[in-house]
Amino acid sequence: MSLLRRNWLWLLALVVLLAFPFLFYDWAKGRHSGFALTLMSEIGVMAIFALSFNMLMGQAGLLSFGHAVLFGLGAYCAAHVVNLVKAGTIWLPTELVPLAGGLGGLFFGFVLGWLATKQRATAFAMITMGLGELVSAAALMFMGFFGGEGGITIDRVMDTSLLGVRYTSPWQVYCLVLAWAFIAAALMRLQTQTPLGRMANAARDNFERAQFVGYDPRRIRWIQFTLAGFFAGIGGGLYVLIYEIVTFDTVSAAKSANALLAVYIGGTGAFFGPILGTIVVVLLQSGVSLLSNAWLLYVGVLFIVMVMYAPIGLVGLIGLHAPIWRAGRLRELLLPYLRALPPALMVLLGFVLLVELTSFTTIGAAQGKHFAIAGRTIDTTSPLPWGIALVALGLGALWLRREARAFRLRWDALMEDAKRQAGAS
Amino acid sequence: MEVFVVSLLNGLVYGMLLFMLASGLTLILSMMGVLNFAHASAYMLGAYFAYTISLYVGFWPALIVAPVLCGLVGAAIEMWGLRRVHRHGHIAELLFTFGVALIIEKAVQMTWGLLPVPYRVPELLDFPLFRIYGTQFPAYRAFMLLISALMFGAIWLGLTRTRVGLVIQAALTHPDMASALGHNVPRIFTLVFAAGTALAGLAGVIGGNYQVTEPAMAFTMGPIVFVVVVFGGLGSLTGCFIASILMGLIQTFAVVFDVSLADLLAKFGITVTASTPFAEILTVTLPRIGALLPFLMMVLILVFRPRGLMGTRDT
Amino acid sequence: MRARSGISILLGLVLAIAGMGGASAQQTIKVAYTDPLSGPFAQVGDANLKQMQYIIDFINAKGGALGKKFELVPFDNKSQPSDALIALKSATDQNMPFIMQCSGSNIAAALIDGVNKHNDRNPDNRIIYLNCGAVAPELTNEQCSFWHFRFDLHAAMKAEVMVRALPKETTKVYLINQDYLFGQSVQRELRTYLAKLRPDVQIVGDELIPLGKIKDFSPYITKIKASGAQALMTGNWGPDMNLLIKAGIDAGADLRYYTFYAHLAGGPTAIGAGGDGRVLSVMSFGENVAPELGNKEAEEFTKGFRDKHKFDFSAAGYRTIFEYLQAAVNKAGAVDATKIAFALEGMTIRDFLGFETTMRKDDHQLISEYFVGSFKKGVKYDAENTGLGWATAATVLAKDVDQPNTCKMKRPR
């Protein structure tokens, strides 16, 4: 019972995630939305990947520019294993394919980790960047293992399921992804509470001190790196099952960068930060990119805003509310937040409109697109929309400033009260 | 022999271009600890600015104005962005520059379009300077060599003969001591960042027409610059210089030697056939991986000598 | 008062997103189009999208098919197969009968595989993959699929076109290709067809270069010159081609450059006037083809795009794709992927330039005429305002590129 009480958040998340795809269910045709399911599966995979990246960055203070190498190599291993299973050479249940990827990641984590973990800090980052470049170049050159440009394709319908599921529909795959994502996340969470996990924190904070309590920081880094490789490989194995293909872009620097962005946006302060960040990043990349050509610009702006105003990440921002919540006065923040919302939206809208108008006049117009809002085509050559955008941006900014000041006052007062209350109790 | 001489010249030209790009990053990375991902974006901006300016007033004013504009952009980024981010640590700074790089790329696409722009070598320099074994050596390449040599001299003089230069030099080797020297550290940071960006811009001005000016040029130039800086070693301009030339020469000469590991093994009487294990790797010839050698060298040097070639401290 | 305006703006935003994402009337035949629209290769998708849109407008003005209009729905795949597959899912969610993709054989392979599996698993919601430019020969040989139709000659055919266009005086050639699947197959096919069609030609050098990593090609030029080659044959694209040719021109090398992609957007700008008479490109269409043939209608069609967009119309050949679709949908009598696919098989059409084309039944490979253009001064339509343009140096007819195939087509019952 206490187990249930302690882990209610996990259970709730599971229920919500299982129910969520039904929001997009096409009742008329009686089928799930493949797009929504694939996107959510992608989020699941990337969440595992981001969490494993955080094992290095958040826990051990190691910034890797080549983490996707472990993800991708794990995926290649899983793909080869699936093809062997399909050919009847070996037997492995479909459900355990991600484990094959994990073992692949583990192996390469061990080998590449031997090189990379010889150093820390910037040197580590640069070694991983070099390894990333080398492996992604090799992925194009060597046909045997990587299948060249075309990659390795698989058929996930292997009829070796332990549960008798054929995995023909995205829904079945999604459930598998969900299961593995929960297992992997739980394992990674538990790993933070092991001696290795703690010593990784310690070596991050002060690697020299870690030496003088008997630990070899390099060994800590190496094992941590290897384990992170294992989990990244699990992600890779799931990736193979979702897309049924693995190509060189899974080992690319862009993939590594995604993990870094997800972890940073989500925040390294709490275990769930990277998951939150992943959701934002995947939605930005796969969702916003459908709507706007300028999505990369939004990503850029988002980073700059996050780095400048909220370097603690989304969970950090949420965490700031904890004292007030504990004091039971979170409700009093509701109104200030609501008041700040319209100007914030105004700024956002003004900015988005401006970017879209510019992007549209310079690039989009020629592509034969119509710039439409609510079904009405907007004439981008007339000054009206530009004026609206500028006014919204300017007024919104001024208004937001005012509200922000009021908000700040209220926040400080509440914080003060909360502190006093906590001190008294 | 003729291949050797021509390759040497080409390697030098490319190496010097790399040095122009990398010298600015060495200053920024060594002193501020910022892994500046927007550095190659400054290179791109330099090329585009120069293109636009040269449309109106010609190449020669652009040679001065475009780097200055880049420097101003750099100063603005440092003063209104990086400085605020600085206290959040190096990863925050890195991500900030990453965001800036994305924005610059998109801005360039929106301003100048997605296609390459016809940024050409100025007519004054558009002639073959001399012929060597039948191969023309364009005057523009000699000009590039000249500019980069001048720049190297200018930096060197600036660092050794001026007061600010001496402070920067001290800060290069001991960044944490910079504030103890009683100087206005933020201003020096801004100066260094702006100067580094301007140097990258200058590299863009003379490299943009030597290569192709297009929105992806920052993306393709980015990693190699980091390699040069790290290989040369933090805090050492000389190391950066040597590393640049070395990388230029290696990539040039790797093309010339058509050998593979299999050839090497053949010398020892082992023949590699398609059925040999790892035959695919063994038969790769040097030119095929020439462009990857810098990365390989960087990994190796960092593993065994983390301070790089001439670095004053560990990376 | 202010708050209310904020809320109404918020409402507008929500509506805007809903409006963009939501489907408009089901009266159109939707063609999902996926190519890189952002990032370093954005120019590829961007150029295609513009030209495709013009063609669709033209086809729609001629009545569309079954009284419905075609509609192009772009999806950005960021050059990543996984994103292309997400686009495929999106397209099938909305029951689109076609997905089109032009750039990248890796993405094409992923799409063929994805489409095959999707159609197997969802017989009631099938989709056809229209390949408008992924040219790995495997795609219509080993990997051929009933659901895949390729509307561009594959690399082996282009290689043959290139070899056929090689003048008699040229006896020494040098091959440079990118070190990945596509480059390697170009290398292989060029060797095959040189041996077959031009046994007199000697290959004095054969080189693979890492994809997109080389910033200075001068050392290669040195090597090529030293080999005494008269012509350079390359399948390189993007910077790997632009920088190669630039370096050659800079060094004053006396070479002809035979390329696959010099005519594509960005190429002429990068090459510049120095390439006069030296650069040749294998192309499905060139703007000067129509005036050279004296085909007024085709010239008008091409010029219309130029006037509208101030942009070269290198992809007018895509018009053939939509003429095929128009005919096939009409023939099938319903917007049903299976029926349309059967209708497309073996279809022949006289394209807008007046040549016979066939969608081969055995492997779903379009067999059409092809051109080799030479980058020259003094042509009617210049490329990218460089003053130089593509004059037709050779025309190879469909029958000459009708290479055999090894496809074992599996058709649905």
Place this chain on the structure above:
Amino acid sequence: MSAPAIELRDVRKSFGPTEIIRGVNLAIPRGERHAVIGPNGAGKTTLFNLISGRFPISSGTITVNGKSTAGLPPQEINRLGLSRSFQITSIFPRMTVFENIRCGLLWSRGYRYSFWHLLGGQKALNAEVDRLLDRLKLGDRRNVQAGLLSYAEQRALEIGITIAGGADIILLDEPTAGMSHSETDAAVELIRGVSEGKTLLMVEHDMSVVFGLADRISVLVYGEVIASDTPAAIRGNAAVQEAYLGTIAA
């Protein structure tokens, strides 16, 4: 009689051309509380760094519990049973006080690089950490981030991490530096308590601490030990008076 806890034989260390430690010979028997004193720049901290393996020695030999430390990295010297503190506080600032101490304990309790033990479930270990925290008078600061502690508390934590592993040789580098009188007294009591039955080697400037705690004192001047004797003898040593104590008295 077994080997001395620490023995230095003709130990030298140079940084570039300057020789900082110039042939030090020192043997510290088991169970002794030994203090190293000397003027600033004499090389006391360098000596510590050499013994604990932070820097390699240029020549000579150092043995810890009878084993040579030549070529050993700090962690392996630590595993020989030697633990040290730092002059400039060196703790794990982003972890809680409790976790700081526990990190000091993990290796010696045999957890090594385990990723299969959950620390929450290690009752005996956690109880031991809590006992130690109480001894350090940090019990009520248990769950505070170490970086947020006061200076004196951080010094106490530093000593706590040093002794947590139960090493039988403890090196303390200026444990009371920068403390007030009352804090110093508390620290001295703490050190006396935790070094009970162990070998203690400390560098200290506060003479009352030195003479109150040490069984024997060595005087290091310009990288050489000029005297090594009981506190009483050192007090009466003329050379020491001249080289060091005299300057302080003056």
